Amino acid sequence: MAIKNILLPNISSAAFLAAEETIKTERTKANILFVCRDEQEMEDFVLAFKTFAKEQERAFAMIGEDKYSISAGLYEFLSSKKPITAAALYSVCAKALPGRKDFAQKTITIKIAQSMTRGELLFKLENCGYERADFTEKSGQYAVRGSVVDIFSPNYDAPCRIYFSGNMISTVSLFDIETQNTKENLEEYVVSPLTFENNASNLANWTKDFEIFLYNPPEQALPLMPGAQTAFYNLPAEDFIDCGLKQNPSFNADFKLFDAEAAKQLKEGYQLKLYCLNMGELQRLQEVFADYEALKRIPLLIAPLREGFYSPKEKFAFYTSTQVLNRTYRGSSLIKKFDSNQAKHVRFKELETGDYIVHQEHGIGRYQGMKTLINDGLPVDCLIIEYKRGEKLYIPVSDFRKIQKYIGLKGKAPRISSLSGNAWREVKKRVKEDAQKTAKEILRLEALRRSNKAQELFGDDRLEREFADSFPYEQTPDQTKAIEEILTDLTQSRPMDRVLIGDVGFGKTEVAMRAALRAALSGTQVLVLVPTTVLAAQHYKTFTQRMAAFPVSIELLCRFQTKKEQKDIVSKIKKGVTDIAIGTHRLLSKDVDFKNLGLCIIDEEHRFGVKQKEKIKAKSLGVHTLMLSATPIPRTLNQSLSSLREMSIIQTPPPGRMTIKTRVLPYGDDIVSTAIRDEIARGGQVFYLYNKVETMQEKLAYLQKLLPEVKFCAAHGQLDERTLENTLWDFYNKRYDVLLASTIIESGLDVTNANTLIIENAQDFGLAQLYQLRGRIGRSSSKAYCYLLHPAWLLKKKQEEVEYSVDSFFGKIAKKKKDVNEEARKRLSAIMEFSELGSGFKLALRDLEIRGGGELLGVRQHGYVNEVGLSLYCDLVANEVKKLKGVPVVRTLYATTNLKVPAYIPPDYLPSDNERLRYYKELMASDYEGKKLLLAKLENMAGKAPEELLNLIEVMQLSMDAGKINIRHIEGGEGFTEFYFTRTFKIPESSITKLLESFRQNIMFLPAPNGDGIRIYHRQGNILAEAKRLMDILKLLIIPQET
DSSP states (O other), X not given: OEEEGGGOOSHHHHHHHHHHHHHHTTOTXXXXXXXXXXXXXXXXXXXXXXXXXXXXXXXXXXXXXXXXXXXXHHHHHHHOSSOEEEEEEHHHHTSXXXXXXXXXXXXEEEETTOXXXXXXXXXXXHHTTOEEOSSOOSTTEEEEETTEEEEOOTTSSSOEEEEEETTEEEEEEEEOXXXXXXXXXXXXXXXXXXXXSOOOBOHHHHTTTOOEEEEOOOSSOOOOOTTHHHHHHTSOOOOOOOOOOEEOOOOTTOHHHHHHHHHHHHHXXXXXXXXXXSHHHHHHHHHHHTTOTTGGGSOEEEOOOOOOEEETTTTEEEEEHHHHTTOOOOOTHHHHHHHHHTGGGGOOOSOOTXXXXXXXXXXXXXXXXXXXXXXXXXXXXXXXXXXXXXXXXEEEGGGGGGEEEOOOSTTOOOOOOOSSSSHHHHHHHXXXXXXXXXXXXXXXXXXXXXXXXXXXXOOOXXXXXXXXHTOOXXXXXXXXXXXXXXXXXXXXXXXXXXXXXXXXXXSHHHHHHHHHHHHHHTTOEEEEEOSSHHHHHHHHHXXXXXTTTSSOOEEEESTTSOHHHHHHHHHHHHHTOOSEEEESGGGGSTTOOOSSEEEEEEESGGGSOHHHHHHHHHHTTTSEEEEXXXXXXHHHHHHHHTTSSEEEEEOXXXXXXXXXXXXXXXXXXXXXXXXXXXXXXXXXXXXXXXXXXXXXXXXXXXXXXXXXXXXXXXXXXXXXXXXXXXXXXXXXXXXXXXXXXXXXXXXXXXXXXXXXXXXXXXXXXXXXXXXXXHXXXXXXXXXXXXXXXXXTTTTTOOOEEEEEEEETTTEEEEEEEEETTHHHHHHHHHHHHTOSTTOHHHHHHHHHHHHOOXXXXXXXXXXXXXXXXXXXXXXXXXXXXXXXXXXXXXXXXXXXXXXXXXXXXXXXXXXXXXXXXXXXXXXXXXXXHHHHHHHHHHXXXXXXXXXXXXXXXXXXXXHHHHHHTTEEEEEEETTEEEEEEOTTOOOOHHHHHHHHHHHGGGEEEEOXXXXXXXXXXXXXXXXXXXXXXXXXXXXXXXXXXXX
């Protein structure tokens, strides 16, 4: 049966008619095909059919023009045991398709315990038209790592990871695209083909057993290719049947008009229903309809219908919120589409070809990739660095610690070094001299702080234990460590200068309160400085609630108070009546004078400017100082890395916290409306960040017109005190769905029900600020979503600027071009990369790479830092500080090894150079337990670890253990292993005696110019295993000595 839908008012009515047809004629098992114009109509039809045929168990297929939806749809036709409801585009009807037999033959079914080699599967995937990629992120891709193959077949919503054990499939699991972690095991995974050698069939042949056909006529004649007419007209002919359904009138959001029409229909005996897209819409319309006699009698339901209709014959009318409110809506599949289209744009690379890189011994060059070379018969991964005049240096894995990514100041490009001559040595000597001056300045500042000795704060053990026990949450290990470090600092006469780094919601405030209570119970006052009045009010509330049962006086000083109130509080502070004063920069005013200040806590330290920090310094001489930040500014981070400040890091998330799903998308009304509606549909609220105060009211009006059913409010720093406070309070109490705000939400607005954040023009924000803003959501056990919206051109088009240099002969000449939007792209990529919980510190380090380092002491060292890079400069400064203090510079020693075993990450196990480099760095930086965790992560991603990788982990650990007892090199031979010590280390006589007793005639002492060694003979066999066994013995026999 075919229904000529020129007599149907809209897509919803077509779905209703199809559903009714199956029910009335008792053909609930009939297959249905709806032919329409575009993808939105397909989605609308399927969603509407599901609404009207809820009791029917059916399979659904949407066949668009792309090969992925065609493949998924045809697979559904071929395999489904349920009746099918399908929607297809007119262009697909005229398309040449593979036959059923050809499709079935090319379909790959993957099962557990199936006998198949990895090579066979890869051949089949290529034959099916799948594209190989480093990571499987969208339909039609596959990736290969070790004994693992990742595949994303279009007939599934998630990709699959196949683990091979020899020539057999051992495990089949779905995995998450964002984290790349497996999440669910399957018995089988079916891969539908994308390309065919012979397309001799068409949609008419595939739908021969279908019984119901509907058509939404195209707006213009179809441009059918020769031969396609036959394919199209093989579908059943269109019959002219008047179904009696009519289009609802348009009300243009005029509720009086709608009420009059509803009253008329109710009087005539119509049954009315109104379908809303979500609970938020339903509740809003209930509130509106309460004022109208007829409308309040209409039952409100939730269903994904965009269009309504009515039947004069059957006396019913279905209305939808989209029609009543006169707006358009596109489903959440829009965001999924952008997710897959842009997946490749947002993977931030650790190093890219051409990046500047610093080698401690050879200077600055350009990174040219990674290459596996054969050295002494063994494969080894090497980084390639290109120097002046094209000279190349190959850095083996064992020397990766000697290189660092170049970070300069103000984004200035460095001068490339030469491998020949002494130029680099001279540069280091010159920079070292400046580092000595900087070190002296650091010591001068430290001496100044020491000269104003701080009070030793010991508090009250009993009360502090009670306070700790009253903490209503489970304390994380990082919190515990930070509390211990800070409380220990407070007992010293040297003023504490510590930075506490932790993500928003990770418990920094609780740690700060432990310190504040210690100071208050020690008889001193505490200054808690915050950047905004809103955050000050929130901290005041938190402090007073937590400390209500303790003998502590807490006051808030901010601009929300009257002058008389402020004067009274300032007086209490001067008299010492107030133990803890919380406030904004108002606390830094000249009239605020603490009687006995013992601790200064600065929250969101990155929000304070240089002048404000100078005022803080003046107030905090001889006072313990604690800074809190999720993402410290480069200068603060530099000072921490340079030993000028102590640093505590909280990276452990609280139990139950989930990662925030971050999407980087071009701005579009459809995306905004979909994101807001999706959040409201699950009962949540939305932060919408729009950082242009002067046009915020216009934006508010625009959003209200776009989403008239949604309750919006707006907030920014220029509102008067009472309006701002009331707006935020009403949003907190769920009187509004969406808060349109400036960056005022960055600090201190905790709304656990708000789990979607939309940031318009995200490219204009700094990396740390984006991270801080994202921390406003995801503070409950619900999944949170962050949408970073940017202009459409940002990730497509390079906006280039020409830089000029002045030549004495030619005058002003073009020097080079640079992409001025590159930094913005990197920021958006990085914020995507660091979506896991506890990434604030890592993000701050990445921010150093992207926008440069800032100044270390407030003095200008740009030239010297740029000559060697920020990391090496900080190392030089830290060492010079220790030398001037008379403290030995203890360098972590790692022994070099030559054990005649392959120890690297094979490229066929992890093909991506950037991924291998990242794991090399993480393995080097981890202790043995950390290495085992990384190995487990790798095995999840790439299958069972090859022997070479296991060797690498053992060699790295051996190198670390050997360095601790002053061994600089380990040499393996047939039947013996040699251990060479550093030049300055002399084996103690007691250790020599123990060595002789343990090894007797199997040990030989070897004199060497760079440090003596020992040779130990042993049975022939696994050289690495013997070296490990001997190292375990040597660790017990040799007394370690600092180098």
